[in-house]
Amino acid sequence: MEGRSEMNGIRTRTPEQRRREIRERAEAMGVDEAFVGALVDGFYGRIREDAVLGPVFNREIEDRWDVHLAKMKAFWSSVALGKEGYDGRPIPAHIKLQDLTHADFERWMDMFAATLDELGASEDARLFFLERAGRISASLQMAMFGNPELGLPPAGAWAKKTT
Numbered sequence: 001m002e003g004r005s006e007m008n009g010i011r012t013r014t015p016e017q018r019r020r021e022i023r024e025r026a027e028a029m030g031v032d033e034a035f036v037g038a039l040v041d042g043f044y045g046r047i048r049e050d051a052v053l054g055p056v057f058n059r060e061i062e063d064r065w066d067v068h069l070a071k072m073k074a075f076w077s078s079v080a081l082g083k084e085g086y087d088g089r090p091i092p093a094h095i096k097l098q099d100l101t102h103a104d105f106e107r108w109m110d111m112f113a114a115t116l117d118e119l120g121a122s123e124d125a126r127l128f129f130l131e132r133a134g135r136i137s138a139s140l141q142m143a144m145f146g147n148p149e150l151g152l153p154p155a156g157a158w159a160k161k162t163t
């Protein structure tokens with residue numbers, strides 16, 4: 001079977017195959033560069049006006065909104081369109097935001113969903129972006145807060161432990 005190892009059935013794809021699959025899926029979902037641009041502009045337009053998250057972003061980004069928007073367009077173009085050009089590091093960018101809570105991340109997701117609805121995203125595109133954002137949100141929260149129920153500390157805690 002194409003893309004599957006004969007040994008164990010585990011799917012292995014080259015970076016080129018992966019990008020081609022992403023591009024085909026994007027086309028089927030009606031997602032292109034213009035859509036990603038409108039999503040990022042629309043979402044951060046909302047965020048900047050938001051009573052809770054606006055001050056957090058404005059405090060951190062100050063007068064560098066053009067840089068942030070370009071970075072986020074490159075990020076979502078990489079995730080959704082298989083484009084190269086994003087080489088940032090999301091976890092350190094968020095770990096330094098010490099005052100965030102789980103509720104802030106939920107608010108972020110609600111605003112992301114509202115932007116997708118406003119843009120009239122196809123059902124597939126809506127599910128795709130929410131699934132991706134949700135997974136990244138969960139991994140950022142895991143890195144920031146750990147998971148006390150599972151006894152897992154935030155990122156960096158193991159290295160700080162002394163014997």
Ligand code: HEM
Pocket residue numbers: 053056057060061068071075087088089090093094097100104105108132133136137140
């Ligand atoms: C309440 C929740 C969040 C807040 C307040 C927040 C805030 C920020 C801020 C202030 C930055 C800019 C950091 C800097 O340039 O120094 C940033 C970067 C970024 N954020 Fe978030 N964020 C949140 C949630 C998320 C989620 C859920 C995603 C998932 C897609 C995300 C993806 C990113 C990415 C990819 C960057 C660029 C990181 C880099 O490469 O530098 N953020 N965020």
